[in-house]
Amino acid sequence: MKGYGVTVSPMSGIPYSEFVQLARATEDAGYSGVFIPEANNDALMCSLAVASATKRITIATWIVNIYLREPTLCAAAAEMVQDAAQGRFILGLGVSHRPALEQRGIDMGNARDRLRRDTKVIRDAFSGAIDMFGMKFRAPKNPIPIYYAALAMETSKLAGELADGLMLYMCSPDRMRKSIDAARNVAQQHGRKPADITATCGLSVFLHDDMKTAYAAARQGLAFYGALPFYNRIMTNSGFAGPAAQIMAAAKRRDQAGMVAAVTDQLADAVALVGPVSRCIERLAAYREQGCDVPILVPNPIGEDYGAGVRRVLQAFAKLN
Secondary structure (H helix, E strand, O other): OOEEEOOOHHHHHOOOHHHHHHHHHHHHHOOOEEOOOOOOOHHHHHHHHHHHHHHOEEEEEEEEHHHHOOOOHHHHHHHHHHHHHOOOOEEEEOOOOOHHHHHOOOOOOHHHHHHHHHHHHHHHHHHHHHHHOOOEEOOOOOOOOOEEOOOOHHHHHHHHHHOOEEEEOOOOOHHHHHHHHHHHHHHHHOOOHHHEEEEEEEEEEEEEOOOOHHHHHHHHHHHHHHHHHHHHHHHHHHOOHHHHHHHHHHOOOHHHHHHHHHHHHHHHHHHEEEHHHHHHHHHHHHHHHHOOOOEEEOOOOOOOOOHHHHHHHHHHHHHHO
């Protein structure tokens, strides 16, 4: 997979019918992939709906939370989506976040051990190696690539061993390059071709001609991530330990304004695309130069509804396709 992807989020509160329309608009605009987040929705069900409404575009879960699904059920659902997509589907797997799982009463345990185990079970189900009460799982007609959401460097290494691609997010170009190198070095150690690991990276887009307005939106949008331990650690390891600590401290005292204020313009520019389209495209080039195979644009509406924000991003970056 090459080109540019776009996230279309059912979590935005739009009707599912509009979600599918936006996915179809992404295909019509010439983008190579539509990436579907999951939180209060089922990304596999959403992928099935998109598969039935599109013809060309790659469809990927961004990501499926492994703690919410028994792995053979995940494999069976992925096979059904791939059948509908006729080979266009990518199964993105991830471990979510400890606070989100704890709210559901789920003990995360060792997340990478769980990811390794679930990947093996899913692969075995795909290959027909699992027999349950005399019934084998249906093998997909087309291979189903598995990508990992790899926020930690050790997860990138695990992807090099077991997965087909990386789904990175909130990375500076330098941090992204280190994650890609970690995955591909391990792939080579396991007798795999480093180039077989596809590197994708999500980039939040705060598109506006006025920089003050764009930065204000970026601070609002990025503060949420700094309150999640995994993302906070990425900010720290990317050279923003001070802002990361301030965001987390404000989050612990439930000070939303303090969280937003702690996001600096420098932090926003390091992990997101902020400002006019020409500035965003220039910044986007740095990710390409550092080895990103598929940059994934993550629209953030500014003074508009979600659908309008997505369509504005689709139009602004369409010339890159």
